[in-house]
Amino acid sequence: MGYVKRKMTIVKAVTCPVCGSLCDDIELTIENGRIVKVKNGCAMCESKFLSHNSEHRVLKPLIRKNGKLVEVSLEEAVKRAAEILAEANYPILYGWSSTSCEATRVGLELAEEVGGVIDNTAVVCHGPSILSIQDIGISSCTLGQIRHRADLVVYWGSNPWSAHPRHIERYTAFSEGRFQRSAWKGYLTKIKASIAKKKIESALRRVFFRRKPSVPPQPRMELPPAMFKEGRKLIVIDVRKTKSAEIADYFMQVEPNKDYELLQAFRALIRDQEIDVDEVAGVPVGYLEEVADLMIRCGFGILFFGVGLTMSKGKLRNIDAALSLVRDLNMRTKFVIMPMRGHFNVAGANTVFTWQTGYPYAVDFSLGYPRYNPGETSVTDVLLRGESEASLIVASDPVANFPRKAAEHLVKNPLIVIDPHMSVTAQMADVVIPSAFVGIEASGTAYRMDHVPLPLKKVVDPPKGVLPDEEILRRILSEVRKLKRKMLVEAA
Amino acid sequence: MRENPKLRVTLLTGRTIEQGVGKERGKASKEYMESVSVCYIDPEDLKKLGIKEKTNVLVSTDYGSVVVKAIKSLRGPHPEVVFIPYGPWANVVVDPETHSVGMPSLKGIPAEIEPAPDKPILSLEELLEEQFEKR
Numbered sequence: 255m256g257y258v259k260r261k262m263t264i265v266k267a268v269t270c271p272v273c274g275s276l277c278d279d280i281e282l283t284i285e286n287g288r289i290v291k292v293k294n295g296c297a298m299c300e301s302k303f304l305s306h307n308s309e310h311r312v313l314k315p316l317i318r319k320n321g322k323l324v325e326v327s328l329e330e331a332v333k334r335a336a337e338i339l340a341e342a343n344y345p346i347l348y349g350w351s352s353t354s355c356e357a358t359r360v361g362l363e364l365a366e367e368v369g370g371v372i373d374n375t376a377v378v379c380h381g382p383s384i385l386s387i388q389d390i391g392i393s394s395c396t397l398g399q400i401r402h403r404a405d406l407v408v409y410w411g412s413n414p415w416s417a418h419p420r421h422i423e424r425y426t427a428f429s430e431g432r433f434q435r436s437a438w439k440g441y442l443t444k445i446k447a448s449i450a451k452k453k454i455e456s457a458l459r460r461v462f463f464r465r466k467p468s469v470p471p472q473p474r475m476e477l478p479p480a481m482f483k484e485g486r487k488l489i490v491i492d493v494r495k496t497k498s499a500e501i502a503d504y505f506m507q508v509e510p511n512k513d514y515e516l517l518q519a520f521r522a523l524i525r526d527q528e529i530d531v532d533e534v535a536g537v538p539v540g541y542l543e544e545v546a547d548l549m550i551r552c553g554f555g556i557l558f559f560g561v562g563l564t565m566s567k568g569k570l571r572n573i574d575a576a577l578s579l580v581r582d583l584n585m586r587t588k589f590v591i592m593p594m595r596g597h598f599n600v601a602g603a604n605t606v607f608t609w610q611t612g613y614p615y616a617v618d619f620s621l622g623y624p625r626y627n628p629g630e631t632s633v634t635d636v637l638l639r640g641e642s643e644a645s646l647i648v649a650s651d652p653v654a655n656f657p658r659k660a661a662e663h664l665v666k667n668p669l670i671v672i673d674p675h676m677s678v679t680a681q682m683a684d685v686v687i688p689s690a691f692v693g694i695e696a697s698g699t700a701y702r703m704d705h706v707p708l709p710l711k712k713v714v715d716p717p718k719g720v721l722p723d724e725e726i727l728r729r730i731l732s733e734v735r736k737l738k739r740k741m742l743v744e745a746a
Numbered sequence: 747m748r749e750n751p752k753l754r755v756t757l758l759t760g761r762t763i764e765q766g767v768g769k770e771r772g773k774a775s776k777e778y779m780e781s782v783s784v785c786y787i788d789p790e791d792l793k794k795l796g797i798k799e800k801t802n803v804l805v806s807t808d809y810g811s812v813v814v815k816a817i818k819s820l821r822g823p824h825p826e827v828v829f830i831p832y833g834p835w836a837n838v839v840v841d842p843e844t845h846s847v848g849m850p851s852l853k854g855i856p857a858e859i860e861p862a863p864d865k866p867i868l869s870l871e872e873l874l875e876e877q878f879e880k881r
């Protein structure tokens with residue numbers, strides 16, 4: 255690796271450890287052990303690489319004493335963490351989607367040792383998708399195939415422009431594939447046209463000193479001409495007009511909580527059934543027919559779905575409908591489907607969980623063997639029922655992301671946090687152990703949203719005394735084993 | 747003072763690029779707080795509430811209420827649908843019901859919104875203190 259101390263070095267082909275797109279073409283310039291320049295990355299990527307040693311970093315282990323977090327030695331923090339876990343009957347081990355597969359593997363060993371519930375952030379993003387995939391199955395492929403072949407790209411309940419900023423450019427509509435050209439030029443023309451239109455409008459307004467009349471948007475009954483162009487087409491279906499919707503060739507606005515109806519309507523149309531209502535979920539049926547037609551006529555279609563489907567009414571049933579829609583479409587053409595995974599290694603967490611325990615998330619070791627029953631063994635439900643006695647949070651921020659009632663139980667009990675940042679959860683913790691940034695200060699493996707494993711690089715050294723998650727977990731594990739042996743001896 | 751107009755809306759939560767950038771900069775950073783203690787509201791709805799952009803509003807659901815800053819949503823129109831980015835402020839008002847699959851209901855929650863120009867937006871620390879008691 256190109257890291258040389260006290261010199262400017264450029265490291266190429268770095269994997270970005272932020273979102274599930276896991277772009278692996280990032281170029282970093284490193285000067286005196288600091289990252290000074292990021293090339294190819296999006297705003298989130300730059301923000302992470304450039305501020306990895308910002309003032310919000312925790313550098314020393316902390317323990318809460320008399321209500322205040324105070325600095326302690328690493329040994330003391332590890333020991334305290336091990337005590338909390340060894341003493342609890344039913345601890346929670348949660349997080350794992352922003353760390354390496356190697357760290358997750360140790361986490362699973364620890365969960366088995368302490369007889370706890372181990373869960374990853376899939377539970378609050380694509381957990382329902384996993385349940386549904388287990389029921390229905392999934393026809394999917396890698397992002398490379400989509401880049402080279404897909405001529406119809408649909409994002410449903412997902413806003414890649416904000417959540418996966420380079421997804422469209424690297425893998426779908428704006429990528430230059432071997433068999434599919436990028437639609438970028440067409441988009442530029444469209445933007446230019448719309449800017450020109452706005453300019454003319456405002457000029458007219460100035461001339462007539464009148465405000466633009468606010469006409470309620472009338473649904474036009476035909477699709478925009480862009481939908482009949484040659485080459486790649488981009489459709490966005492969502493409850494609100496997001497940035498991604500703006501760049502799409504066609505945006506379909508569905509009423510909140512009505513995705514299920516819309517999906518089932520598409521299924522009916524694709525099976526050549528008539529729909530005898532005027533509109534479904536706020537969309538005129540004429541529109542639906544045209545889009546269904548486009549889906550059938552494409553050569554290689556892809557449906558990406560986001561948490562807009564998993565978090566709204568219907569949850570896993572929405573995914574059932576989406577997976578079934580794609581299955582139906584495969585009777586007419588080639589179509590694939592893929593969840594837009596959020597955190598950079600949430601797919602890896604699911605993968606490691608599965609190969610170690612047989613289950614992708616929400617695994618309960620309290621009986622000594624792995625059990626899986628989301629709704630019962632999912633961390634959110636354990637917390638809402640108020641059953642856990644202590645928690646270990648690794649590379650995640652549940653207090654910032656869980657509904658208040660769940661977070662309440664989490665902070666009421668002993669709480670250990672391993673995180674590079676002083677996260678919201680860390681501020682409420684009893685033990686905080688700072689860790690190195692995986693993919694910047696520690697190497698490892700992560701799985702992209704299409705389940706392609708990619709290496710994470712170590713490009714700079716972590717701050718002095720700060721260890722990677724994997725190493726911290728190993729130390730806690732060995733301390734827990736020592737404690738358990740002692741307890742056994744004492745009991746005998 | 748005249749009575750505050752209230753508006754019934756559907757609340758969505760989700761990701762924004764500002765929240766994504768802010769979170770990488772650090773959860774204790776000003777950027778993060780400013781990116782998630784806001785509520786995107788349709789310009790028509792702002793009018794109905796009789797307020798300008800950047801006024802504080804109180805968002806209430808069956809699960810709690812929180813003061814955030816109203817921001818004009820540029821990508822409308824979507825009357826009566828409001829949006830708060832994921833974060834501690836949104837968590838106060840989302841629906842914890844998991845429908846036996848582990849997944850809370852974070853989108854499409856019935857909510858009520860009213861102007862609250864005199865109520866402050868709590869800082870992260872104040873919010874945590876208000877919401878959770880740490881022994």
Ligand code: SF4
Pocket residue numbers: 270271272273274275276277294295296297298299418419420421
């Ligand atoms: S799209 Fe995602 S993986 Fe790619 S550079 Fe941006 S944050 Fe990183």
